[in-house]
Amino acid sequence: MTHLPSFRHWARRVAAVLGVLVAWQVAAQLADGRARAVPPPTAILQTLAANWDLFVGDLQYTLLEAAAGFLIAVVIAVGLALVFIRSRPAELGLYNIAVAMHSIPFIAIVPILVIWLGNGYSPKIAVAVLASFFPILVNTTRGLRAVDEQTTHLLRVLDASWWQVLTKVRWPTALPYLLTAFKVGAPSAVLGATIGEWIGSQTGLGYRILSAMFNFDPDLLWATMVVSALAALAGFLLFDLLERLTVGRWVAEAR
Amino acid sequence: MNLSATATIRHGLGPRLQSGLLKVGGLAALVVVWQIVTATLGVPSYILPEPSQLGPGLLQDRNQILDGLRPLLVQSALGFAFGNAFGIVLAALVNRFATVRVTVMPVALAVRSIPIVAITPLITLILGFGLKTTVTVATLITFFPAFINMVRGLAAVDREALQLFRTLDAGELTVFWKLRWPSAMPYFFSALKVTAPAAILGATVAEYIASNSGLGYMIQNASTNFQYRLMWEATIVTTAAVIVAFAVVSWLETMLVRWAPER
Numbered sequence: 143m144t145h146l147p148s149f150r151h152w153a154r155r156v157a158a159v160l161g162v163l164v165a166w167q168v169a170a171q172l173a174d175g176r177a178r179a180v181p182p183p184t185a186i187l188q189t190l191a192a193n194w195d196l197f198v199g200d201l202q203y204t205l206l207e208a209a210a211g212f213l214i215a216v217v218i219a220v221g222l223a224l225v226f227i228r229s230r231p232a233e234l235g236l237y238n239i240a241v242a243m244h245s246i247p248f249i250a251i252v253p254i255l256v257i258w259l260g261n262g263y264s265p266k267i268a269v270a271v272l273a274s275f276f277p278i279l280v281n282t283t284r285g286l287r288a289v290d291e292q293t294t295h296l297l298r299v300l301d302a303s304w305w306q307v308l309t310k311v312r313w314p315t316a317l318p319y320l321l322t323a324f325k326v327g328a329p330s331a332v333l334g335a336t337i338g339e340w341i342g343s344q345t346g347l348g349y350r351i352l353s354a355m356f357n358f359d360p361d362l363l364w365a366t367m368v369v370s371a372l373a374a375l376a377g378f379l380l381f382d383l384l385e386r387l388t389v390g391r392w393v394a395e396a397r
Numbered sequence: 398m399n400l401s402a403t404a405t406i407r408h409g410l411g412p413r414l415q416s417g418l419l420k421v422g423g424l425a426a427l428v429v430v431w432q433i434v435t436a437t438l439g440v441p442s443y444i445l446p447e448p449s450q451l452g453p454g455l456l457q458d459r460n461q462i463l464d465g466l467r468p469l470l471v472q473s474a475l476g477f478a479f480g481n482a483f484g485i486v487l488a489a490l491v492n493r494f495a496t497v498r499v500t501v502m503p504v505a506l507a508v509r510s511i512p513i514v515a516i517t518p519l520i521t522l523i524l525g526f527g528l529k530t531t532v533t534v535a536t537l538i539t540f541f542p543a544f545i546n547m548v549r550g551l552a553a554v555d556r557e558a559l560q561l562f563r564t565l566d567a568g569e570l571t572v573f574w575k576l577r578w579p580s581a582m583p584y585f586f587s588a589l590k591v592t593a594p595a596a597i598l599g600a601t602v603a604e605y606i607a608s609n610s611g612l613g614y615m616i617q618n619a620s621t622n623f624q625y626r627l628m629w630e631a632t633i634v635t636t637a638a639v640i641v642a643f644a645v646v647s648w649l650e651t652m653l654v655r656w657a658p659e660r
Contacts, residue, residue, distance in 0.1 A: 159507065162507075180523060234423070235420070242424065245643070246632070246636045247602060249602045249605050249606075250613065250616050250631075253620030257443060257444060258444065333515050341617075358522065363518060367518075367519060
């Protein structure tokens with residue numbers, strides 16, 4: 143129970159958010175249409191309710207791309223992390239390539255991805271992979287390394303194979319790190335997919351965001367932003383819940 | 398198996414040189430493979446240009462690329478400077494005045510998890526196309542890590558040193574400049590290593606959707622006009638700028654905060 147945030151903590155947060163929303167509403171009412179780019183929260187909510195079907199349609203595309211991108215990123219990142227702990231030279235050689243790829247601005251390579259992969263789902267999935275891959279790689283490598291030295295030495299003495307050390311010691315140690323990585327990676331995949339839809343796309347939340355921007359439709363733009371933020375948050379909460387249900391108890395003790 | 402391999406390598410070359418070679422070697426190998434694949438398979442240059450042709454191409458297009466690089470660097474540098482300045486000043490106020498801390502911190506902690514790149518369309522809608530939006534995006538991207546790390550750093554002073562300062566009747570300003578500021582520097586530099594590349598990335602994204610200058614705009618424009626060579630060059634130069642920014646900040650860190658313990 144100790145790792146659950148206290149009631150006071152939550153109450154204070156909710157109060158802060160509500161305070162901001164109320165101040166925003168009042169300010170927007172006072173501005174009385176002079177600041178069209180920032181509609182009052184109630185107007186955003188109305189747009190959200192009125193266009194619900196539209197958003198559900200967009201969400202299907204974006205979430206599918208994000209989920210596919212996330213899964214691919216997990217497979218590549220975990221595979222690479224296993225190579226890294228197996229071979230130090232491979233890590234030194236490959237890690238910098240991963241860093242270089244992480245330094246490429248996603249948006250800048252979307253045109254290249256469109257040339258390579260066409261206009262369908264694939265380039266958006268690729269952006270989702272790029273957006274979520276790196277934090278998962280870093281955390282998984284760290285987790286696989288975070289074993290107790292004495293335990294691995296003992297297992298070596300007992301003639302345990304690399305595979306046995308991996309499954310019996312490294313993997314359980316790495317699990318909490320992995321879940322932390324997923325909590326970062328899942329929202330990143332949603333945002334990556336959304337940004338991937340900014341260009342060369344006719345569907346999805348990202349397309350909706352940019353077309354609302356170019357058509358100067360503040361209500362729709364803000365409402366779509368809320369939907370994509372909620373989608374990213376859902377990705378985080380999914381793995382947060384999974385963490386609490388699985389490794390939560392012993393992680394809390396270790397901390 | 399890998400143990401013995403590493404051991405022989407260490408024995409032969411010395412670990413530091415060895416790891417340096419591998420780090421550079423990975424990237425070099427990538428470029429070599431890229432060259433061989435593109436040259437032998439005859440990959441069309443719009444799909445993947447040969448690395449060996451990028452150099453001559455860049456030389457030929459250098460004026461265009463420089464015309465894009467200049468605005469990008471100016472906009473990122475402005476945003477980077479503003480973001481750091483605001484972050485440092487607000488962190489100093491938070492550190493000094495409890496009322497500021499109580500009001501600012503909850504809001505800042507709630508807002509800092511917003512991905513700035515993702516809300517670029519919103520910022521564009523509010524501020525319009527052009528310089529204001531690009532600089533604002535770079536500023537916001539820089540601000541939050543700078544602010545949060547400075548708040549932590551200014552608070553992370555050695556308790557005993559602080560007591561000594563107090564005993565010697567040092568004023569708040571002396572404590573700030575002689576004690577808090579130096580202790581905050583390692584924290585500040587770890588923020589810089591994130592924000593220097595991020596400011597360029599943010600400015601590029603903003604240029605892409607909300608500007609008619611800079612490399613971000615050039616990538617977008619070149620791709621819609623099927624000028625694939627220019628698109629590739631602009632992308633590679635942008636990436637290089639991001640990597641150089643990171644390298645410069647890391648180098649400054651090793652030069653300026655030598656006393657700091659490894660964190």
